[in-house]
Amino acid sequence: MPYESSALPTAERRLDRQDVRTLVLSALGGALEFYDFVIFVFFTKVLGQLFFPAHMPEWLAQVQVFGIFAAGYLARPLGGIVMAHFGDKVGRKRMFTLSVFLMALPTLCIGLLPVYAQVGVLAPLLLLLMRVVQGIAIGGEIPGAWVFVAEHVPTNRVGFACASLTSGLTAGILIGSLVAAGLNAHYPASAILDYAWRIPFLLGGVFGFLAVYLRRWLRETPVFAQMRECRELADELPVKRVVRDHLPGVFLSVAVTWLLTAAIVVVILMTPTLAQSTFHVDRERAFTGSSAAALALTVGCLIAGVLVDRIGRAWSLLQGSVALVATTYALYVDLASGAVHFIPLYALAGLCAGVVGVVPAVMVAAFPPAVRFSGISFSYNLAYAVFGAATPPLVSYMAERLGGMAPAHYVAVAAVCGIGVGAYLVRTRRAFYER
Structure with missing residues (x-):
């Protein structure tokens, strides 16, 4: 059963000034780093034209670019396991800073890459390599960030702390969306294909190095400091202990991560491209x-x-999953009917996709402090490697071959999994860390 932590700060109190400072700096740094990871998807059509042969069918080039995007998810377990190992052994803060540096460098490099017309097949291979490095970085960033903020706040504020960090990460999507919208409004399509597509990636490199600077002001979590002082750190490979002793927590975390991937990857990241190409x-x-x-x-x-x-x-997970299903179907039914109410329905679907803010609170409570980073990282990145990597090319292909409602059907299946987890937790709430 999920573990009820005895090492989290236990005071039932309000967030103090130091807590707020930690949450703000963590969320801001996460927003800048996640921008680097997702800006890629807002330019899939452009990258498909630039990094693949001109005679390739548009839908096939799009599927291949989504495949390169997905490769970042396949690389996440490697980064997650390595960074989580050291996060549980030497400290949360060091890995929290290293991950953002590893994200900034390849993002900057993407903005400098030659295209297919210049170097041929080497262009998509270099793009793939940069995406893999990004995946390694984000694999350690997100689980480490959730653990970092959860271990800084009192137990009665863990839900808000994790959600505020997740909100910061999703703000990175908003920044990416605004940058993409601004470029598309300011530059004609020919200029974007010529040179303007590089601007968001160069900005991302600058954003990433700014996030590195911001994180130097953070301090180690009280929970890790206490474990180190009391010599309670894991005395063996943390991920080995996770697999041996905490499989229920792993299964629980994998299930809710599938819900998260569907909400973020399909509803938020892929829908703008699908709205153009399919509808x-x-x-x-x-x-x-x-x-x-x-x-x-x-x-x-x-x-x-x-x-x-x-x-x-x-109950938060249960209700949020139901709302996600309803609003996603409403959005795609409207798209299939002419997209008359596209913007307000898309905003409503985005609001209900906020159920992802529940997911880290579920996972934080599923593992004991000594292996919490490794447990969350292993589960989250394993699920993302499977579902996150498969989702972009699969949903793109389904939309092309099976019809425009296919993305909504996919989200519904993942949300049913979230509903099932929520129902399970309602039944077993006494064995689950709720507050």
Whole structure:
């Protein structure tokens, strides 16, 4: 059964000034780093034209670019396991800073890469390599960030702390969406293909190095400091202990991560491209809707965190999953009917995708402090390697071959898994760390 932590700060108190400072700096740094990871997806059509042969069918080039995007997810377990190992052994803060540096460098390099017309097949191979390095970085960043903020705050604020970090990460999507929308509004398509596509990646490199600077002001978590002082750190390979002793927590975390991948990858990241290619929504309107959805998602995460601290993880997850299904279907039915209400429905779907703000609170409570980083990282990155890597090319292919409603069907299946987890936690709430 999921572990009820005895090492988290136990005081039932309000967030103090130091807590707020930690949450703000963590969320801001996470936003800048996650921008680096997701800006790629907002330019899939452009990258497909630039990094693959001109005679290749558009849908096939798009599928291949989504495949390169997905390769970042396949690389996540490697980065997650290595960084989590040292995070559980030598400290959360060091890995928290290293991950953002490893993200900034390849993002900057993508903005400097030659294209297919210049170097042929080497162009997509270099793009793939940069994406793999990004995946390694993000594999350690997100689990480490959740553990970092959860171990800094009192137990009655863990839900909000994790959700605020998740909100910061999703703000990175909003920044990416706004940058993409701004470029598409300011530059003609020919200029974007010529040189302007490089701008968001060069900005991402600058953003990443700024995040490295911000994180130097953070301090180690009280939970890790206490474990180190009391010599309670894992005395063996942390991930080995996770697999041997905490498989229920692993299964639980994998299940909720699938819900998270569907909400973020399909609803938020892929829908703008699918709206253009499948439903013929014009480019500027698609990116405007994307910005509205990303902003609503940021707010939705915070609402989810407040609900976790008030009504518990189980009911928050259950209700949020149902809302996600309903609003995603509403969005795609509207797209299939002419996209008359596209922007408001996309914003509503983004708000309900805020159920992802519940997910880290579920996972933090699933593992004991000594292996918490490794447990979350192993589960989360394993799930993302499977579901996150398969989702972009699979959903793109399904939309092309099976019809425009296919993405909504996929989200519904993942959300049913979230509903099942929520129902399970309602039944076993006494064995689950709720507050």
